[in-house]
Amino acid sequence: MNGLKNQILQAVHTDLADIEGALTANLTTEVNFVSKVAGHILFSGGKRLRPLLMVLCARMCGYRGDYAATFSIIFEYLHVATLLHDDLVDDAQKRRGQPAAHTVWGRESAVLTGDFLLARALSIASRTNDMRIIRSIAEITENMAQGEIHQIQKKGDITLSESEYRDVIRRKTAVLFQGACRVSAFLANAPESMEKALADYGYHLGMAFQMADDLLDYTQDSQTLGKICGADLREGKLTLPVIHALNSASPIDRSAMIQIILNPSFSEDEFQHLVALLDQYGSITYTHHCADVHILAAKTAMMSFNDSPSRDILLKIADYAVKRKN
Amino acid sequence: MNGLKNQILQAVHTDLADIEGALTANLTTEVNFVSKVAGHILFSGGKRLRPLLMVLCARMCGYRGDYAATFSIIFEYLHVATLLHDDLVDDAQKRRGQPAAHTVWGRESAVLTGDFLLARALSIASRTNDMRIIRSIAEITENMAQGEIHQIQKKGDITLSESEYRDVIRRKTAVLFQGACRVSAFLANAPESMEKALADYGYHLGMAFQMADDLLDYTQDSQTLGKICGADLREGKLTLPVIHALNSASPIDRSAMIQIILNPSFSEDEFQHLVALLDQYGSITYTHHCADVHILAAKTAMMSFNDSPSRDILLKIADYAVKRKN
Numbered sequence: 001m002n003g004l005k006n007q008i009l010q011a012v013h014t015d016l017a018d019i020e021g022a023l024t025a026n027l028t029t030e031v032n033f034v035s036k037v038a039g040h041i042l043f044s045g046g047k048r049l050r051p052l053l054m055v056l057c058a059r060m061c062g063y064r065g066d067y068a069a070t071f072s073i074i075f076e077y078l079h080v081a082t083l084l085h086d087d088l089v090d091d092a093q094k095r096r097g098q099p100a101a102h103t104v105w106g107r108e109s110a111v112l113t114g115d116f117l118l119a120r121a122l123s124i125a126s127r128t129n130d131m132r133i134i135r136s137i138a139e140i141t142e143n144m145a146q147g148e149i150h151q152i153q154k155k156g157d158i159t160l161s162e163s164e165y166r167d168v169i170r171r172k173t174a175v176l177f178q179g180a181c182r183v184s185a186f187l188a189n190a191p192e193s194m195e196k197a198l199a200d201y202g203y204h205l206g207m208a209f210q211m212a213d214d215l216l217d218y219t220q221d222s223q224t225l226g227k228i229c230g231a232d233l234r235e236g237k238l239t240l241p242v243i244h245a246l247n248s249a250s251p252i253d254r255s256a257m258i259q260i261i262l263n264p265s266f267s268e269d270e271f272q273h274l275v276a277l278l279d280q281y282g283s284i285t286y287t288h289h290c291a292d293v294h295i296l297a298a299k300t301a302m303m304s305f306n307d308s309p310s311r312d313i314l315l316k317i318a319d320y321a322v323k324r325k326n
Numbered sequence: 327m328n329g330l331k332n333q334i335l336q337a338v339h340t341d342l343a344d345i346e347g348a349l350t351a352n353l354t355t356e357v358n359f360v361s362k363v364a365g366h367i368l369f370s371g372g373k374r375l376r377p378l379l380m381v382l383c384a385r386m387c388g389y390r391g392d393y394a395a396t397f398s399i400i401f402e403y404l405h406v407a408t409l410l411h412d413d414l415v416d417d418a419q420k421r422r423g424q425p426a427a428h429t430v431w432g433r434e435s436a437v438l439t440g441d442f443l444l445a446r447a448l449s450i451a452s453r454t455n456d457m458r459i460i461r462s463i464a465e466i467t468e469n470m471a472q473g474e475i476h477q478i479q480k481k482g483d484i485t486l487s488e489s490e491y492r493d494v495i496r497r498k499t500a501v502l503f504q505g506a507c508r509v510s511a512f513l514a515n516a517p518e519s520m521e522k523a524l525a526d527y528g529y530h531l532g533m534a535f536q537m538a539d540d541l542l543d544y545t546q547d548s549q550t551l552g553k554i555c556g557a558d559l560r561e562g563k564l565t566l567p568v569i570h571a572l573n574s575a576s577p578i579d580r581s582a583m584i585q586i587i588l589n590p591s592f593s594e595d596e597f598q599h600l601v602a603l604l605d606q607y608g609s610i611t612y613t614h615h616c617a618d619v620h621i622l623a624a625k626t627a628m629m630s631f632n633d634s635p636s637r638d639i640l641l642k643i644a645d646y647a648v649k650r651k652n
Binding site for chain 2: 033034082085088106107109111114119120122129138144145
């Protein structure tokens, strides 16, 4: 597992350095405070997965220009903007092991710095002179907002179906991954078949990534995770493991689960009891399986490209997405 | 005064109807709740001034296409998105005489619906296929976020200078007016000289509009205003009348003013005492004068255009901007 992570990191070392450089270089503002708040979350150890996907996909499509790293950060800015807004929405206290921005600088600053990052992402995108890229950004942002709102509406709703869950994670996560990959094809002026294959890869990777993320809440300790365990459930967010278990459990176990779910201040023991039930009803395994199915589809989409070092890393990233521990 | 308003409304009756139609037609979403929250603030009696400016300016530039109303709503969506985020920032309880969106549906929905409207504005803008328009939107959004953050940082800061105040209102208000006017020139493929004249008109109109708005807090009763009187000051927002008075008052009056300003729960009597001091030191008159200077500049910018019914209305709007009562 760590071997896989190291292989990826070694191969993309220079790209990650370029991305970091671009993230800093484009964060200049006339109001210094904005850079400070944005920098707090932007430079707190993010994986840079979304920009990295764009850089690798662009290279695989034959892009040889100098601006892949610059344009790739559009997707990190968009991502961080939504983190700022979402943490506030969830009133999350921690993010990436650090206090969440709104707990340090107030809700106001978090909202407005998010807005600023959205705007800056758009400003960078406009330099591509490619309206398809602008359209992608509009589509991504609309979807992310709608997905997040849908999730809020369904908070604590134990009737949330698996298909509703899939629709939520598609909007709030997969669409951004898909966009980062698809836009690289626009940048490289690649044929439509490549654009479609990359969109498929990004979509399935994003779906699997979010499912794996939702699993971590039930399988990892708080320290590894960098945020409080069972946090999703405390916020009333029902994710696939719980949805599956609710649909599979005996009436007695189902009642026990619902009692825990509907009480946001459940104890550690109650949480462990719930995790045991998820395990018993095969819900952890089922969620792993669903994520694996998406990873297989992501890798299949890659098969339409010739073998190359970039493709190799993109395949490894797909494997890593469902095996990571934080 | 009412005569002026009626003259404007009569002349733009059809345009306003087209704008309303476009605002509704473009608010379709897959998550119905989003339309509902957006609609609450969007259809609560806004003046539609920003889209109207775009429609009129485009016509004055010779635009004869069918899409002025559609593209003009970009600026109402942007405006409403910032209202949603700002009301939350200020924790304002009322907006346009209605309960503010976040007090009805929660902060989360207000933030995310704002994000959605920003994205939808961008999506509509992308249909223009004009990257200059996209760049304008990025610039507007960056500026608005920075202006608002700057204002928050300076909350309750009695050393705020007039030039800082001018910078804040430029970013948070004038840049959007300027953008609405400038973009019409892009849409009409007008020469650069027209673009610059329209940008000047919009900028000065926006500055005057905000100064007039800031005055209302000290000159109008709550009922006419549709929100609580003295609200700016209770939030710690120092605007031009107060800044001017602090710089002009005797040490004793200055202390009295500072005492009121620094106590957000000042009484109605204290507020009336402050208003009397603003009056005594000519600060109301001074702010009116500053707004008038901008209106003169706005109207001067219009003089580079030939006489036309659209220009006539734009001139009347300039007069109205500083004479309105809400």
